[in-house]
Amino acid sequence: HTVKSYAARTFDYPYPVAISVEASNGMEYPMICFNYGRPDEDGTYSDAIKYGMISVIIHEVGHNFFPMIVNSDERQWSWMDEGLNTFLQYLAEQEWDRDYPSRRGPAHKIAPYMASERHLLEPIMTNSENIIQFGPNAYAKPATALNILRETIMGRELFDYAFKEYSLRWMFKHPTPEDFFRTMEDASGVDLDWFWRGWFFGTDPVDISLEEVKWYKLDNRTPAEKKADQKKAADREAYHISMDYNKEDIPQTVVEADPATRDFYNSYNPFTVTPEDEQAYKNFMASLTPKEKELMNSGLNFYEMRFRNVGGLVMPLIIQFNYTDGTSEVERIPAEIWRLNEWEVTKVFAKKKEVASIILDPYRETADIDETNNYWPRQFVPSRFELFKGASGARGVSTGDNPMRRSRSRR
Incomplete structure (x- = not known):
């Protein structure tokens, strides 16, 4: 399965055999590997143990392609074989079983590592001997970056074409990172400089916050409707609790008792529609073009949304609008929206329906490390912790829960 899956995305497997030998660990050589x-x-x-065994076999057999054929320098650039291989391993796992529990590949699984303290992080483009957390850095992060590039940035068809072109161009050669970066851009025609810089040369995490949402509607109210709304707002502003108590405690005010204390303003109603108001409204409506009148009567809702780049790593904005009628819609804004300001952007969305709530990154596809600031209105979820004691067993040894054994014991 591994040979078929990898070959479909790279090149035909050129060697006569691909052998996997049962052992106590995982290690690869050309045409043979040892797996627990x-x-x-x-x-x-x-x-x-079941999924660990399948994964390690896929991974070690997959090394026949990277670096045994596309022969990068593992000591200098570990991610060029381990990261690319882990990415293809993830795709092969998903083809093996519909609900395969892949540990590396899905975007949200890398978020805890990217949220680590800065002194524990190095860029992917770091010599392997200087990496503190080798597994997340050389295996998981590049694999996740490529998965995000495939699913969210480029799309599957374009990414798969470019990746296959890289594999074909550099099989039996010695590519460096710039060869991979340039080939992916050259084959796809997509400028990915911002992506390589953020994911491979930096340690900034993804944390984009939906800071503020303002709701606007075009003012197409008649003078009577506008005055009624103004009165409602004025009454609310003027009200205070003492007014309720004063109805009983003050049977009659001075103005109520003595007509001589009253003047023009005691009978004046500022919320009465005047002939001047009506004429101004008619003049305004007459000045509109047909398109402006259409927009005026469209009933559109305008939502001005402000986004803040808290983490530092720019990414596309995937926005889910949930409407009051129970329907929803997703809009995707490319990462180029940050090109003039990498730290804060504001964008207005025109919607026919009224929005009830908004979710940023609803499918968890950008590796955002803080999802609490992805909601409008804000949603607060309690953090939970467990107290436990335990130790993990040796690699390849079946430890922990074993439902298969319990099932047999009940027979």
Whole structure:
């Protein structure tokens, strides 16, 4: 399965064999690799050992392609074989089983690493001997970056074409990172400088906050409707609790008792529609063009949204609008929206329907490290923690929960 899956995205496998030998760990060589994974003495095994074994076999067999054929320098640029191989491993896992529990690849799974303290992080473009967290840095982050590039930035068809072109151009050669970057851009025709800079040369995380939402509607009210709304707002502003108590405590005010204390303003109603108001409204409506009248009567809702780049890594804006009628809609804004200001942008969206709530990155596809600021109105979820004690077993040993054994014991 691995050979078929990888070959479909790169090139035909050129070697005569691809051997996987059961062992106590995982290690690769041209045409042969050694992989862990075996049942317990009673023949049962946990799902962790099952999927761990499948994953390590895919991964180590996959190394026949990277770096055994596309021969990058692992000591200098570990991600060029481990990261690319982990990315293809993720695709092969998903083709193996519909709900395969891949540990590396989905965007949200890299968020905890990217949220680590800065002194524990290095750019992907770091010599392997200087990396503190080798697994997340050389395997998971580049694999996730490529998955985001495929699913969210470029689209599957364009990415797959460019990646295959890179594999074909550099098979049996010695590519460097710039060869990969340039080939992906050259084959796709897409400028990805901003993406390489953020994901491969930096340590900034993705944390885009939906800071503010303002709701506007075109003012197409008649003078009577406008005055009625003004009165409602004025009454609300003038009200205070003492007014309710004073109805009983003050049976009659001075002005109520003595007509001589009253003047023009005691009977004046500022919210009465005047002939001048009516004429001004008619003159305004007559001045509008047909298109302006159409817009005036469209009933559109305008939502001005302000986004803040808290983390520093620019990404596309994926926005889900949930409407009051129960429907929803997703809009995708390319990362180029940040080109003039990498820290804050404002954009206005015109909607026929009234918006009830807004979610940023609804499918968790950008690796945003703080999802609490992705909602309008804000949604607060309690953090939970567990107290536990335990130790993990050796790699490849079936430890922990084993439902297969429990099922057999009940027979």
